[in-house]
Amino acid sequence: MSSNPELSAPPERASASEPVAAEAAPSETETPRTTPAPAEAPEPPLQAVGTDDADEDDADDDEADDDESGLTAEAVLAAAEAADAAEHRDEEVEQVPTILEPEPEPTPYERELHAPHVRPSGEPAEIDPDELDPDALKVVLRLHQHGHQAYMVGGCVRDLLLGRKPKDFDIATSATPNEVRAIFRNCRLIGRRFRLAHVYFKGGKIIEVSTFRANPTELEPANGAEDEGDSGSEDLLITHDNVFGTAQQDARRRDFTINGLFYDVAEGRVIDYVRGRRDLDERFIRTIGDPEIRMREDPVRILRAVRFAAKLSLDIESRTYAAMEGAVEDLPRCAPARLLEETFRLIRGGVSAPALKLLDALDALKLLLPPVNEYLKHHGKEGEKTFYAFAEALDRRVAAGEALDDAILLATLLMPISRSTAQEEAQASSQEGGRPSVSQVVEDLLAGFVQSARLPRRIAERCRMLLLAQRTLSGERRRRSAAFKRHPLFHEALTVFEMTVEATGEGREQLDAWKAGEVPQPRADAGEGEGGDAGGQRKRRRRRRRRRPSGGGASSGDSASGSSASGSDAGDA
Numbered sequence: 001m002s003s004n005p006e007l008s009a010p011p012e013r014a015s016a017s018e019p020v021a022a023e024a025a026p027s028e029t030e031t032p033r034t035t036p037a038p039a040e041a042p043e044p045p046l047q048a049v050g051t052d053d054a055d056e057d058d059a060d061d062d063e064a065d066d067d068e069s070g071l072t073a074e075a076v077l078a079a080a081e082a083a084d085a086a087e088h089r090d091e092e093v094e095q096v097p098t099i100l101e102p103e104p105e106p107t108p109y110e111r112e113l114h115a116p117h118v119r120p121s122g123e124p125a126e127i128d129p130d131e132l133d134p135d136a137l138k139v140v141l142r143l144h145q146h147g148h149q150a151y152m153v154g155g156c157v158r159d160l161l162l163g164r165k166p167k168d169f170d171i172a173t174s175a176t177p178n179e180v181r182a183i184f185r186n187c188r189l190i191g192r193r194f195r196l197a198h199v200y201f202k203g204g205k206i207i208e209v210s211t212f213r214a215n216p217t218e219l220e221p222a223n224g225a226e227d228e229g230d231s232g233s234e235d236l237l238i239t240h241d242n243v244f245g246t247a248q249q250d251a252r253r254r255d256f257t258i259n260g261l262f263y264d265v266a267e268g269r270v271i272d273y274v275r276g277r278r279d280l281d282e283r284f285i286r287t288i289g290d291p292e293i294r295m296r297e298d299p300v301r302i303l304r305a306v307r308f309a310a311k312l313s314l315d316i317e318s319r320t321y322a323a324m325e326g327a328v329e330d331l332p333r334c335a336p337a338r339l340l341e342e343t344f345r346l347i348r349g350g351v352s353a354p355a356l357k358l359l360d361a362l363d364a365l366k367l368l369l370p371p372v373n374e375y376l377k378h379h380g381k382e383g384e385k386t387f388y389a390f391a392e393a394l395d396r397r398v399a400a401g402e403a404l405d406d407a408i409l410l411a412t413l414l415m416p417i418s419r420s421t422a423q424e425e426a427q428a429s430s431q432e433g434g435r436p437s438v439s440q441v442v443e444d445l446l447a448g449f450v451q452s453a454r455l456p457r458r459i460a461e462r463c464r465m466l467l468l469a470q471r472t473l474s475g476e477r478r479r480r481s482a483a484f485k486r487h488p489l490f491h492e493a494l495t496v497f498e499m500t501v502e503a504t505g506e507g508r509e510q511l512d513a514w515k516a517g518e519v520p521q522p523r524a525d526a527g528e529g530e531g532g533d534a535g536g537q538r539k540r541r542r543r544r545r546r547r548r549p550s551g552g553g554a555s556s557g558d559s560a561s562g563s564s565a566s567g568s569d570a571g572d573a
Helices: 061-069 073-087 134-145 155-161 177-183 216-223 225-230 247-253 276-282 291-297 301-312 318-333 336-348 352-361 370-399 406-419 421-430 440-452 457-473 481-485 490-504 508-515 554-572
Strands: 150-153 170-173 187-190 196-200 206-211 261-264 269-272
Touching (some): 073 457, 134 150, 150 155, 155 261, 155 276, 269 276, 291 318, 301 336, 301 352, 336 352, 336 406, 352 370, 370 406, 406 440, 406 457, 406 490, 457 490, 490 508
Antiparallel strands (some): 187 196, 196 206, 261 269
16 A cells, blocks of 8 residues: 655554565455454554644653653654554565566577567557567567467456556466466465465566456356256355466356457557457446346455446446446445445546446445445535535645555545534533543444454554544644644644645644644634633643652651652553
């Protein structure tokens, strides 16, 4: 996941903060996951952003606030990263090579191949070899040299035929994972249920190579005649996908016709076993095979169809759309981690607004993002206008090429809920006299993502802190600007606030002041509902100080020790 370059906290360690999915699949092909989430590590304490007093004279106030809240923001994020690392320490993934060795030159006995610009028939290649990734081309040709079939597959072929630049290039081959590893020195295998090969190149680029697979549901009827009478009640959900097959079987097991296209580099031609070229020309998204069966096999295909429709501006074929509506109720049967990852891919792709609208029309938001669904239903047309204004502001940032952390993406979409007047009032009444917090529904959503969907705790903590910081940036809460601007997530919080201003048109003066390095004037109601008086002035919280012994006697010393211990206990509470 991307990390915001403005982050001023200590640098994160990739091995701790970026869990490697043990069942990673090609970016444009789905691999159903049913592995249960591992046991939860202890939750780190939560740190409220912007909770210290507006005392301009006492330089020790920041330290006192850190003691009373238990941990600093840096410590909270570090604890979350440590918990993520402990949770994924036992993943079955081979170690990444630390030294990238150059590939050996072909031997005289290896067949020399190249990517021709002209086909044997004299026609130009269907895809210009200059548009192909050179490293992916090396992998394909090297597999050919060793006598294996190898094709570029899926999204890269689809995007090139549509005139778009592919995000990555995936390869399918007849070689087994161990054979791929034997051919490439800089290769590792990942996955428990089905092994995939990752070939590494300079700059951190990864070319993913998968072995041709067959759809297990197509092979099961051949196992015996006793299954023939149970086809009507058979559970079609795919729970295993580890059967090797042929190139044609691999194409047929994929989800949509537009993703079942192969490109033969040596011949310069597109191989179409599933009539995907027709649907690309007609601009339709259509399942391969019976849509009712394919959606029941893997309901996550609903989210994938939505993403392709929004990303590529394609229409969903009518029977496919009807099958998606019928399979929505099966979404909870899928692994929560897969659902969350596909939901994030909708947001990261810069098409969150149209994608979420389509999911709402399918009535899928109630299962994927219940608080968002409740917000839209409760606030009606005005709520929809506000929520999608935030989503469109986010999409414009992503489309402009700005790298946004997943915590920023999630916080931006949750901002309308956090800003909701009814929810803020409910939160204030339930936590009267306590520290300010985000709405309870957002707290529950983040906690649920961490517990069931394996959302990294560092992302959940950052999202929570970003939402808390918005009240300070908007002037609803008073805080010393110097201390707040040193917060490790200040720049990310300002990015969220900037999108909030763009979506709502409110807070422009405060935003301009923050960006100019100035201190915006707090709003007239700042501090209300947080322990302040009717005029908005909060009571000054005094720091407990150690009492000096007056006479040097034993009783005085004991008293001083007792006072110090009491202050320490208060800080740990």
